[in-house]
Amino acid sequence: MRKTWLAYPYTLWMLLFTVIPMGLLIYFSFTTNSGTNTALTWTHFQRFFEPIYLKVLLRSITLAAISTVICLLIGYPAAMILNGSSLKYKNTMITLLVLPMWMNFLLRTYAWLTLLERKGIINSLLVAIGLNRLDLLYNEFAVILGMVYNFIPFMILPIYSVLNKIDRSLIEAAEDLGANPVITFIKVIFPLSLPGVLSGITMVFMPAVTTFVISRLLGGGQITLIGDLIEQQFLLVGDWNFGSAISLVMIVIILITMGFTSKYEREQTGGGLW
Amino acid sequence: MADHLINLINVSKEYNGTKAIKNINLYVRKNEFITLLGPSGCGKTTTLRIIGGFEYPTDGQVLFEGTDLTVLPPYRRKINTVFQKYALFPHMNVFENIAFGLKIKKIEPKIIAEKVGRILELVCLSGYEKRSINSLSGGQQQRIAIARALVNEPEILLLDEPLGALDLQLRKDMQLELKAMQQRLGITFIYVTHDQEEALTMSDTIVVMNKGQIQQIGTPVDIYNEPKNAFVAGFIGESNIVSGIMLEDFLVEFAGCKVPCSDQGFATNEPVDVVIRPEDLKIVDETEGIFKGSVKYVTFKGVHYEMIVEAHGMDWMIHSTRLRPAGMKVGLKVDPYDIHIMKKVAANA
Amino acid sequence: MVTRILKRCYIALLFIFLYAPIIVLAIFSFNSSRSRGTWDGFTLKWYYEMFQDRQIMAALYYSLIIGVTSALVATIIGTMAAFGIHNMKPFSKTTVMNITYLPVLNPDIVTGISFMLLFIFLKIRLGFLTLLLSHITFNIPYVILSVLPKIKQLDKSMYEAALDLGATPFYAFRKVILPEIMPGVITGLLLAFTLSFDDFVISFFNTGSGVSNLSILIYSMARRGINPKINALSTFMFISVLTLLIVVNILMSKQQKTKEEKI
Numbered sequence: 001m002r003k004t005w006l007a008y009p010y011t012l013w014m015l016l017f018t019v020i021p022m023g024l025l026i027y028f029s030f031t032t033n034s035g036t037n038t039a040l041t042w043t044h045f046q047r048f049f050e051p052i053y054l055k056v057l058l059r060s061i062t063l064a065a066i067s068t069v070i071c072l073l074i075g076y077p078a079a080m081i082l083n084g085s086s087l088k089y090k091n092t093m094i095t096l097l098v099l100p101m102w103m104n105f106l107l108r109t110y111a112w113l114t115l116l117e118r119k120g121i122i123n124s125l126l127v128a129i130g131l132n133r134l135d136l137l138y139n140e141f142a143v144i145l146g147m148v149y150n151f152i153p154f155m156i157l158p159i160y161s162v163l164n165k166i167d168r169s170l171i172e173a174a175e176d177l178g179a180n181p182v183i184t185f186i187k188v189i190f191p192l193s194l195p196g197v198l199s200g201i202t203m204v205f206m207p208a209v210t211t212f213v214i215s216r217l218l219g220g221g222q223i224t225l226i227g228d229l230i231e232q233q234f235l236l237v238g239d240w241n242f243g244s245a246i247s248l249v250m251i252v253i254i255l256i257t258m259g260f261t262s263k264y265e266r267e268q269t270g271g272g273l274w
Numbered sequence: 275m276a277d278h279l280i281n282l283i284n285v286s287k288e289y290n291g292t293k294a295i296k297n298i299n300l301y302v303r304k305n306e307f308i309t310l311l312g313p314s315g316c317g318k319t320t321t322l323r324i325i326g327g328f329e330y331p332t333d334g335q336v337l338f339e340g341t342d343l344t345v346l347p348p349y350r351r352k353i354n355t356v357f358q359k360y361a362l363f364p365h366m367n368v369f370e371n372i373a374f375g376l377k378i379k380k381i382e383p384k385i386i387a388e389k390v391g392r393i394l395e396l397v398c399l400s401g402y403e404k405r406s407i408n409s410l411s412g413g414q415q416q417r418i419a420i421a422r423a424l425v426n427e428p429e430i431l432l433l434d435e436p437l438g439a440l441d442l443q444l445r446k447d448m449q450l451e452l453k454a455m456q457q458r459l460g461i462t463f464i465y466v467t468h469d470q471e472e473a474l475t476m477s478d479t480i481v482v483m484n485k486g487q488i489q490q491i492g493t494p495v496d497i498y499n500e501p502k503n504a505f506v507a508g509f510i511g512e513s514n515i516v517s518g519i520m521l522e523d524f525l526v527e528f529a530g531c532k533v534p535c536s537d538q539g540f541a542t543n544e545p546v547d548v549v550i551r552p553e554d555l556k557i558v559d560e561t562e563g564i565f566k567g568s569v570k571y572v573t574f575k576g577v578h579y580e581m582i583v584e585a586h587g588m589d590w591m592i593h594s595t596r597l598r599p600a601g602m603k604v605g606l607k608v609d610p611y612d613i614h615i616m617k618k619v620a621a622n623a
Numbered sequence: 624m625v626t627r628i629l630k631r632c633y634i635a636l637l638f639i640f641l642y643a644p645i646i647v648l649a650i651f652s653f654n655s656s657r658s659r660g661t662w663d664g665f666t667l668k669w670y671y672e673m674f675q676d677r678q679i680m681a682a683l684y685y686s687l688i689i690g691v692t693s694a695l696v697a698t699i700i701g702t703m704a705a706f707g708i709h710n711m712k713p714f715s716k717t718t719v720m721n722i723t724y725l726p727v728l729n730p731d732i733v734t735g736i737s738f739m740l741l742f743i744f745l746k747i748r749l750g751f752l753t754l755l756l757s758h759i760t761f762n763i764p765y766v767i768l769s770v771l772p773k774i775k776q777l778d779k780s781m782y783e784a785a786l787d788l789g790a791t792p793f794y795a796f797r798k799v800i801l802p803e804i805m806p807g808v809i810t811g812l813l814l815a816f817t818l819s820f821d822d823f824v825i826s827f828f829n830t831g832s833g834v835s836n837l838s839i840l841i842y843s844m845a846r847r848g849i850n851p852k853i854n855a856l857s858t859f860m861f862i863s864v865l866t867l868l869i870v871v872n873i874l875m876s877k878q879q880k881t882k883e884e885k886i
Contacts, residue, residue: 007707007719010700010763014722017760021737022725024744078637081630093634095868100641102864106823106841107857111644113849114651119658121647149640172328173361175348177375177426187374191365210730213823217845227732234736234828244740247733254730 028244044245053229057249060225063140064208067147068155071204072197074148075155079196082156083163094160101153109146109217116142116218138220146214151207155200162196163189198261206254226250277303279430279462280325280343285334287320294320295486298334302430302464307456309465311473312483313509318466319434321483325464326355326432349378354423355432359439360415362407368394368418369403375426393425396455413444420452430462437472449475470510474498482506503616507549514555514590518548518615526615529586531564535613547616552593554612557583563605565590569598645861652854669855676852682840685751686820689836693758694815700759701766701815702808708767709774723764734761735828742829749831757829758819765818766811773807 032041047053082093100108115121116136123133136142166189174184212227219225224232226246233243280302287294295317302308310318323329324336327348336343343351354375362371369390376386394400397417402410410418416436423431433452437445453476456463467473473480474494482489482497482505490502501507504515518528523538528548540546560566567585574580578593585606598604652670656663673679708719726734738757739749747753777800785795823838830839837856844850 004707004710004715006703007705007711010704010707010767011719011722013700013760013763014719017738017741017756018722018725021741024740025733025737028740074637077633081634084630096638097641099865099868100645102817102868103645103857103861104821104838104841106838106845107648107853107860108644110841110845110853111648111857113845114647114854115644117849124661149644152641167359167361169357169359169361170363172326172348173355173357173363173422174374175328176326176353176355177422178349178378179374180347180349183378188363206730210732212732213842217842227730230732230736234739240740243736247736250730251733254728258728 025244025247028241029248032241044242045249047242048245048249053246056224056226056229059223060209060227061253063144063147063223063225064205067144067151067208068201068205070144070148071152071155072201075152075200076159076197079156079159079163082160094157097153097156105150106213106217108150109214112142112146112149112218113137116145137218138222140219140223142218143215143223143225146218147204147208147211150214151204154203154207158199158203159193159196162193162199166192202257202261205257209253210250278337279304279306279339280464281335281337281340282321282325283335283337285321285324285331285336287317287324287329288332293486298488300481300488300491302462304462305460306478307453307463307465307476308479308481309467309473309477310481310483311467311470311509312489313468315485316483317486318468318481318483322355322432322434322464322466325430326353327351352428353430353432354426354428355434356419356423356436358434358436360419360436362415362419362422364407366407367403368399368405368407368410371407371418372422372425374422379426389425393421396424397421412439413448416440416448420455424455424459424461428461430464431456433463433465435467437467445472452476474510482509484509499614501549501614501616504547504549504618507547507614507616512552512591512593514550514552516548516588517618518546520544520546520615524610526613529565529588531586533564533608533613534610535615536610537613537615540615540617545618547618549614549616550608550612552580552591553578554608555590555592556607557581557592557594557596557598558605558607560603560605563607565606566603567606568603569600572597572600645857648854649858649861652851652858654851657849657851669851670859673852673855673859678835678840679852679856682835682837685754685834686836686838689755689758690816690820693755693762693819694812696759697762697766697815698808698812701763701811702770702804704763705767705770705774709771723767725764726761727764727768731761731822731824732828735825738825739828749829751830751832751834754826754830754834754836757825758822761822761825762815762819765814766808769811769814770804770807773804777803 029044030040030042032039032043048057082090082097085093113120117123118133118135118137120136122136127133170188170192171184174188175181179187209225210227212225212231215223215225215228226249230243230246230250233239233246237243278301282298282300285298286296298317298321310321312318320329324331325343327343327346330344338351363374366374372390372393373386376389381389390403391400394402397420399414399417399421402414402418407415407418416439419436437448440448449472452463465473465476474497477494479491480494480497481491484505490497490506492500497506498510501510501513507513507515516528518526520526520537520540520543521532522542523540524534524536526533526535526537526546526548557563565585567583567590570582570584570589572579572581575593578595579597581592581594581598583590583592583604583606590606592606653665653667654662655666655668708716708723711719729737735757738753738760742749742753781799781803782795785799786792790798820836821838822836823842826836827839827842830836835843841853841856844853
């Protein structure tokens with residue numbers, strides 16, 4: 001079926017709605033509008049390198065990285081346990097794992113407000129057993145918690161999927177050659193699961209570093225991440241040029257992250273980015 | 275029992291209510307090349323995996339040099355396995371794969387390098403140390419799998435249908451190589467296959483299995499010439515098997531004729547299975563044969579002609595280097611020593 | 624044995640962590656007071672109020688309409704595109720696929736803002752139309768990514784066999800190709816609907832004149848503080864999704880059973 005024309009409507013659509021907008025973004029980030037003149041400039045990017053803004057960048061990356069690591073530490077064992085369970089439970093448990101993701105993202109984040117408040121459930125429980133109330137909300141702890149909560153299934157699923165595909169006979173071969181379960185894990189299972197781990201890291205780090213909902217709702221406006229910064233620039237301050245510049249920086253971060261992980265990625269889907 | 279390296283005593287294995295193997299009794303001697311032979315699902319791989327430690331028996335004992343083997347996990351047994359699909363570690367190169375077991379035993383790197391070099395020589399793949407696994411052909415991967423197991427100098431090597439994925443000529447070459455290796459190294463080989471020719475070529479002892487039970491244990495010659503029951507007769511080599519009645523010692527009736535044979539010890543008029551190998555059934559002139567019939571089909575097999583002769587209401591398979599064309603009327607004759615009588619086996623063994 | 628218990632505990636804790644917020648919300652949606660620390664009695668009034676609330680119902684309506692429409696349009700354009708892309712020469716294929724990956728890989732805030740810039744640049748007023756257009760746009764790549772692998776897996780000889788047996792190209796397409804790629808199409812459709820229904824960021828930047836979807840509404844309500852109506856909404860949505868999944872599961876296993884019985 002030599003019908004490449006079928007894709008033309010789509011190509012046109014994408015040119016209009018994806019390529020041109022990106023072009024606009026790039027345009028805005030490199031220009032200043034001063035009345036009649038539009039000049040090319042680096043100032044917006046330079047502005048980004050001021051300490052206040054760099055701090056925001058650093059904080060975003062740090063929080064996202066911490067969340068990613070926590071997701072990995074909690075998620076890898078979970079994926080292993082799920083993989084080791086018997087067939088009839090496996091599917092049910094995977095469904096249960098995925099089910100919360102079907103709930104609205106905002107509702108899931110909002111739900112933690114109830115739990116973490118000063119007058120909320122957790123604090124009430126703490127008081128009931130005689131401890132002090134803790135400040136669980138509107139701080140970095142809450143934001144990290146929100147990130148981990150929202151993204152941990154994205155870490156567990158790829159790792160589980162790769163572990164599932166490991167040929168049983170490789171593990172038996174390792175045992176046959178004298179490796180006890182610990183050595184088998186370190187030398188055989190973990191190396192073979194790396195593609196899943198990298199996939200999980202990407203799928204957690206990227207949304208974590210670009211979110212602004214989690215920081216807005218659970219950080220109460222105290223924690224500013226890059227996402228918040230961009231939103232502010234566009235909707236509050238009205239400085240589209242700066243906002244676009246920050247967006248481009250964000251894209252660069254994403255590309256670097258992906259470049260890292262796709263070095264190990266062997267999968268091709270018939271037309272990839274690299 | 276001193277030279278019984280492995281002893282299986284009344285071993286059974288059950289999965290979800292069905293018995294994969296029932297009451298297996300067998301022993302394996304030092305330096306023996308013993309083959310578990312049988313069709314798919316007969317339990318040979320299950321038996322092998324129990325010896326290797328990847329399954330635990332539901333009943334019975336597994337002894338290694340007299341002591342209970344089942345208390346040891348696979349990584350503590352002095353046994354190594356060559357897996358059916360090789361199970362080479364894809365993320366390691368040839369050297370790392372072979373050295374895997376040696377590194378665990380904390381052997382010095384210099385000695386490891388030596389041993390790996392020597393074993394690669396043995397499997398005729400010297401210089402392949404740095405190669406990646408998926409750059410190797412099937413036959414090469416196979417030999418690396420063998421090398422990886424052998425380099426650990428196990429007392430027993432288990433081989434689970436290792437030659438199945440290779441093409442015919444390579445398979446035949448590897449059969450001879452494996453046999454030579456086993457004799458040179460003096461290691462006990464326990465081999466699993468469904469290919470009876472392979473078993474006959476390589477083994478000192480063959481264990482024929484079917485439906486989870488042992489049908490016969492013996493040398494290749496014994497099993498081929500004196501099959502104990504219809505199953506073994508049908509599985510090993512080609513056979514003509516027909517029902518008959520043992521009239522008295524040395525006389526059997528089948529296909530409507532009374533034929534002298536060389537077996538005795540059966541009850542008078544006992545129903546038996548009569549087995550005659552195609553190469554033992556001779557085509558002679560119509561007047562000279564015990565049976566009379568005509569040639570139905572002829573197939574050229576290279577080594578001989580295979581002719582199907584219809585006689586006395588049955589189809590008989592004959593192998594001969596002399597061609598009798600289809601339609602020709604012939605007689606069939608067989609020497610008493612070439613008629614094998616066996617007791618009828620119950621329908622569900 | 625001990626390890627088995629430990630493993631089960633670990634998973635149980637994980638599930639408690641995942642479900643605790645949802646369950647807590649559900650419980651407090653029946654709480655007759657607004658307090659989040661004390662229980663003051665069972666009530667359904669928040670549900671009643673939720674259904675009465677015009678804003679909430681309007682948001683629900685918009686979420687559904689946008690979801691269904693954008694999913695359908697995206698599926699049609701995307702499926703056609705997948706066929707076209709499949710037959711392209713390597714250079715154009717890579718280019719088009721790279722463009723396809725753009726909305727997928729971009730953080731949603733960047734996608735959302737870029738759409739907004741476009742609409743403002745084209746002087747289109749932000750509202751229902753812009754919302755719909757942006758949803759269709761980010762949905763199509765996911766449809767393509769679901770359908771394309773299925774097309775690649777197609778056995779060309781099946782199509783040729785159909786032609787050989789007398790089918791016209793269109794008939795062959797309908798009876799042979801379409802059923803084979805259907806799983807991919809359905810997956811793409813459902814994926815598109817889910818992404819659209821759940822979307823916040825892109826919608827946030829591209830809507831106006833009072834058109835809100837559910838996510839935007841919840842965001843503005845949540846900014847103002849805890850509201851039991853949200854609890855009721857959340858529980859309602861969770862039960863709906865759960866029911867939907869169970870129903871689909873039962874339907875699918877029934878279909879499986881009748882298929883097996885036919886054989």
